[in-house]
Amino acid sequence: MTNLSFIQKIKGLKNSSVTRRLFRAVFVILGKLPKKKKLMVFESFHAKQFSDSPRSIYEYMKENHPDYRLLWSVDKSAIHLFESFNVPYIQRFTFEWFWTFPRAEYWVNNVRLPRWMPKPSGTVYLQTWHGTPLKKLGLDIEEIHMPNTKTDSYKKNFALESEKWDYLVSPNPYSTEIFKRAFHYNGEVIESGYPRNDLLTNHSDTLISSLKKDLGIAEDKKVMLYAPTWRDNEFYQKGKYKFEFQFDLENWIKEFGDEWVLLSRMHYLVAENFDFSAYEGVVYDVSLYPDIRDLYLASDLLITDYSSVFFDYAILNRPIIFFMYDLENYRDQLRGFYIDIEKDAPGPIVQTEKELFQAIRAMSDSNVQLSSTFSEFKNRFSSLEDGKATERVVNTFLK
Structure with a gap:
């Protein structure tokens, strides 16, 4: 077996439905453990960036709420980036990550999490999203043209994701109206402007x-x-x-x-x-x-x-x-x-x-x-x- 085919098999196993079910089961069990109070875990663009509104919130929290523990959930490919900024992190989907992420009191993210990740009871999930919409979003899209993506399942997944959110950041009244409908979101909207734009x-x-x-x-x-x-x-x-x-x-x-x-x-x-x-x-x-x-x-x-x-x-x-x-x-x-x-x-x-x-x-x-x-x-x-x-x-x- 060539190195390339071995790597492809490993990636296939990682992305298989069996692995996702296993991940979910572990996540659910560990999410029932006592919460790590004042622990806030951040992600930006699928754990690959130190950017956007999660970064602005992290920097504000670091300066104004030093009693909180702040951690970033980071994809393996982005570790060098977070180390260059000297930002505390845990690598996504490692043992340490499973032990930490579902037990955090707060999550801050700007895109959807993997579908298999449920939000544990007692976790506060702040969804900042990442832009004022020009093009149609979520449930408002009539037909999905993305590869290997069916329109019905895409919309269903969006609705399932938004059920996890406790707060959704909106930059203006225009976006608030769209977000509620396009994300099928019924929770609290923080109509505040975007944290990322403060600078x-x-x-x-x-x-x-x-x-x-x-x-x-x-x-x-x-x-x-x-x-x-x-x-x-x-x-x-x-x-x-x-x-x-x-x-x-x-x-x-x-x-x-x-x-x-x-x-x-x-x-x-x-x-x-x-x-x-x-x-x-x-x-x-x-x-x-x-x-x-x-x-x-x-x-x-x-x-x-x-x-x-x-x-x-x-x-x-x-x-x-x-x-x-x-x-x-x-x-x-x-x-x-x-x-x-x-x-x-x-x-x-x-x-x-x-x-x-x-x-x-x-x-x-x-x-x-x-x-x-x-x-x-x-x-x-x-x-x-x-x-x-x-x-x-x-x-x-x-x-």
């Missing part, structure tokens, strides 16, 4: 300069962030999605390379490993950068598509361009939208490389706050983003 309000020019320096970007360069999302129907396998650039990097460099650098930030589900070595010093792959909030702060302009990043980025009052080259297909076939993006987008929508470059030239020095569309967008979606969302969330779920 976008509470930052300094010194921090921005420091972030650019850490990224290796010259102080005199302007920064463009490209942060697209994934396409449900373009994949290699479940959980690993394809992505191809729809504008030519050589052309981008000819147009903007003297004045700008480009940060390329792929969605965490995109499996591509882009080689930008030919464009060193001009194009940066920041897909594995720990937390996108730093990239927001370091950049002067955002290019995105259907990702929820633009809801957060608008807080900074900086230009946003929507490169929606497949708008009709994505809107009408894949997901559908909650808002009329063509009417309400806080920036121009473009579909070709030529239009994209024209929009960059037009928007690079613009004052977006002079736009009534931009102002109305912020009033609708960012009114709660005052830098104190984390405090409101913690004060609510610790009561």
Whole structure:
């Protein structure tokens, strides 16, 4: 047997229904043991990131509630990341993890947990979620196009997951209404703004300069962030999605390379490993950068598509361009939208490389706050983003 086939068999065993049933049984039994009071366990994006609202809550708790024990549940592949931040962790699905996770008094997470993980009695589960929705979510999706996923079972699993939540964080009234319906959630909603966005309000020019320096970007360069999302129907396998650039990097460099650098930030589900070595010093792959909030702060302009990043980025009052080259297909076939993006987008929508470059030239020095569309967008979606969302969330779920 080759090493590869042996590894494949081990992975198959780990993901088998027998293993999941065994895991569940152990989890249920250990969850009946006495709770570890004031123990809070965090996860972000399937235990692979030190980021998002769970990170903001962790940092707030560490500073303001030192009497709590704070631990991160971490996938094996991300151990080096957490060690680099000197963050206390337990490796997911190890003996120590089974002994600890089901006995924690608090869970903080931003995505769904594995279906086999029940919430023990006495555990408080805070679900922060991870974005204001543009594209349809959960039970609102009419047809699922993801690999090996049936629409009925996908929706059922979402409803089963939301039953575990004691609190759900919402960034605005718009999201609250959608979350309750799309997640089939009947529990308490903390309508607070997103904890992860507090830094976008509470930052300094010194921090921005420091972030650019850490990224290796010259102080005199302007920064463009490209942060697209994934396409449900373009994949290699479940959980690993394809992505191809729809504008030519050589052309981008000819147009903007003297004045700008480009940060390329792929969605965490995109499996591509882009080689930008030919464009060193001009194009940066920041897909594995720990937390996108730093990239927001370091950049002067955002290019995105259907990702929820633009809801957060608008807080900074900086230009946003929507490169929606497949708008009709994505809107009408894949997901559908909650808002009329063509009417309400806080920036121009473009579909070709030529239009994209024209929009960059037009928007690079613009004052977006002079736009009534931009102002109305912020009033609708960012009114709660005052830098104190984390405090409101913690004060609510610790009561």
